[in-house]
Amino acid sequence: MSFASASRRKSFGSALTVAAVFVFACLPFLLGHLAGSSAPYWLDVLNTVGLYAILALSLNIILGHAGLFHMGHAAFFAVGAYVSAILNLTFDWPIMATIPAAALAAGLLAGLVAWPVVHLSGDYLLIVTIGIVEIVRIALTNDIFGLTGGPNGLVGISRPEIMGFRLTRPQHFFYLIWGLVAVSVLLFDWLERSRFGRALKYIREDVVAAESMGVNTNKYKILAFVIGAAWAGLAGTVYASRMRTISPESFNFTESVFLFIIVILGGRGNQKGVLLGSFLVMGLPEIFRGFENKRLLVFGAALVIMMIFRPGGLLPARSPGYKLPEPYRSRYKRLPDLSSGGVFNGAGSRANGPNASASEGFASGQAAAPSSGSGESSDSSKVISVDVGQDLVK
Amino acid sequence: MALLSLQKVTKTFGGLVAVSDVSCEVSSDSVVGLIGPNGAGKTTVFNLITGSIRLTEGDIFFDGKSLKGLRPSRIVSLGIARTFQSIRLFQGLSVLDNVLSGCHCRMRSGLFSSLLHLPGQRREEKAVLERAMIELEFVGLAHLFRSAAGSLPYGDQRKLEIARALATDPRFLILDEPAGGMNEQETMTLREIMKAIRKRNITVMLIEHDMSFVMHVCDHLLVMENGQLIAQGAPQEIQKNPKVIEAYLGLEDDDE
Known part of the structure; x- marks a missing residue:
């Protein structure tokens, strides 16, 4: 494979990405024609998938990049939703104006609870985070500070308004969420x-080495929690205004587990993987309704199989390509790449991690799809990589 | 002038005294070898200097500043970098990513400039990519920058650890068995690298069991046995020191 054909493939990939995003953006109209009266239902499903995608992307910072086993993400989601709802209902704030407060509150809580526990590793941290989500749920159920409405939750949260336009219908929320x-x-x-981002990955790979290379590991672990939680808080605001009613049961441990599964199944540290995971975990059960009751069973089985054959997830994380500054770019451009064959076309994930060879047989079939048009998946990271690279050169 | 000075350094693990009352000085621009039989406490001394473990008693001064109680990441930013006896690369990340980890402590961009890729952040990224490539060329691994670190041959992994440590822009470099597991040819390359490091005015302290390497590279030796410093001096003197021969070199000769 020559360099020229690789770069052509890359631009073909970005064109595909743009096309995919365009088609996706037209979905509300397409669905109206195709699905007729059930169109609003399918849009609602897509909105749920989108909301979980936002949450899973934020969890991906903590679980995927920093490798911190965190199974309590619903707690931060809940704090965001409740802060927005309380500010909206009790203090009459417009719902969109509550976003900073919701994000701040969730981030603050994350910082507070992460502070004493970040030095814990793996399974210990997991247990603590499960505890957090239970504490939050029980606190909400018991009407903490007399503000959360107890087990019934809060009702009548107002619809979001953007520049005078009130979002009421599923297609409105579709554009907001996506x-x-x-x-x-x-x-x-x-x-x-x-x-x-690199600091988080160093922590995931080897905490001791990261600290010895000058990364203040505790600080970055806490920051990872704060960022992930703040973003989940923002998602909470959107959720509250979409549902108009929130109750503690919407933020229980099972939601945390689903988010955890999305990230692990899709691919820790790979945003495309997380988006794919959101569709699989939240979207598929809607398409196959009969299968919905058994979804925990199916995902449990899927996880077991994944851990054996593809421990990195469906789309494992890979190092982002760097655009080297000159003179290094031209100096090392044409040299054969010994170990990670396909980094140029984005299929380098196969060289990533010790598990690569074990999963080769299973992986090759899957990996063939992304490599044939590396950028086709519906996010726009490929486009960005090209942009950033060009900026670096200037 | 002493760049690093250990004063009555003691470390105990429960009842076990790993390092006992060690005092010594390392002067600027020298290459110091720390030798001794297995279990003598050499790596513990390194871990104490780099802050990986805490001192039980005594103090360590670097350039006049006490390192007592500082986090390892803070000590790195003061200018002390290290490699590990059992290689601790970020195995799943690329060679370039590994070296960039060393640049971390010399960078400034924080969370928000990272999130938004502000102009200052981009300039900094470009500068550290250059720096990382310079260090990779320095150890001769630049052509492998895209490879996964874990896929490199053992000798190259050792060199990559050195490049990563050099990327922290250290004044003092600590190498824990840099030639461990290397073949003869790789050891020769490492000697060249050591010469080049010396030219950069970086003070080096190393643990190594390959005696011909130690004798060739170091201009001062510290000998440890059972947690104590039993001798120090120029390599030629150490070779003749009866205490050392008994504790270490003698055994080594018998083996050969």
């Missing part, structure tokens, strides 16, 4: 390609 998904993907992709 717009936020796009913003999340963009921001977190940038975050990954930065000093901050």
Whole structure:
């Protein structure tokens, strides 16, 4: 494979991405024609998938990039939703204006609870985070501060209004939610390609080595929690205004588990994987309704199989390509790449991690799809990578 | 002038005294070898200097500043970098990513400039990519920058650890068995790298069991046995020191 054909393939990939995003953006209209009267239902399903995608993308910062086993994400989601609802109902704030407060509150709570426990590793941290989500749920059920409405929750949260336009119908929320998904993907992709994102990956790979290379591991672990939680808080606001009613049962441990599964199944540290995971875990059961009751069983089985054959998830994480500054770019451009054959066309994931060879047989079939048009998946990270690279050259 | 000074350094693990009352100084621009039989406490001394474990008693001064109680990441930013006896690369990440980890402590961009890729952040990224490539060329691994670190041959992984440590822009470099597991040819390359490091005015302290390497590279030796410093001096003197021969070199000769 020559370099020229690789770059052509890359631009073909970005064209595909743009096309896919365009088609997706037209879905509300297409569904109206195709599905007729059940169109609002399918849009609602897509909105749920989108909301979970935002949550899973934020969890991906903590669980995927920093590798911190966190199974209590619903707690931060709940705090965001309740803060928005309380400010809206009790203090008459417009719901969109509550977003900063919701994000701040969730981030603050995350910082507070992460502070004493970040030094814990793996399973210990997991248990603590499960505890957090239960504490939050029980506190909400018991009408803490007399503000949360107890087990019945809060009712009558107002619809969001953007520049005078009130969002009421599923297609309105479709654009709000999926717009936020796009913003999340963009921001977190940038975050990954930065000093901050790299620090998280070093922590995931080897905490001791990361600390010895100058990464203040505790600080970055806490920051990962704060960012992930703040974003989940924002998702909470959107959820509250979409449902208009929230109750503690919407934020129980099972929701945390679903988010955890989305990230692990899709691919820790890979945003495309997380989006795919959101569709699989939240979307598929709606398409196959009979299968809905058995979904925990099916996902449990899927997870077991994944852990054996593809421990990195359906789309495992991979190092982002760097655009080297000159003179290094031309100096090392044409040299054969010994170990990670396909990094140029984005299929380099196969060289990633010790599990690669074990999963080869299973992986090759799956990996063939992304490599044939590397950028086709519906996020826009490919486009960004090209942009950032060009900026670096200037 | 002493760059690093250990004063009555003691470390106990429960009842076990790993390092006992060690005092020594390392002067600037020298290459110091720390030798001794297995279990003598050499790596513990390194871990104490880099802050990986806490001192029980005594103090360590670097450039006049006490390192007592500082986090390892803070000590790195003061200018002390290290490699590990059992290689601790970020195995799943690329060679370039590994070296960039060393640049972390010399970078400034924080959370928000990282999230938004502000212009200052981009300039900094470009500068550290250059720096990382310079260090990779320095150890001769630049052409492998895209490979996964875990896929490199053992000798190259050792070199990559050195490149990663050099990327922290250290004044003092600590190498824990840099030639461990290397073949003869790789050891020769490592000697060249050591020469080049010396030219960069970086003070080096190393643990190594390959005696010909130690004798060739170091200009001062510290000998430890059972947690105590039993001798120090120029390599030639150490070779003749009866205490050392008994504790260490003698055994080594018998083996060969």
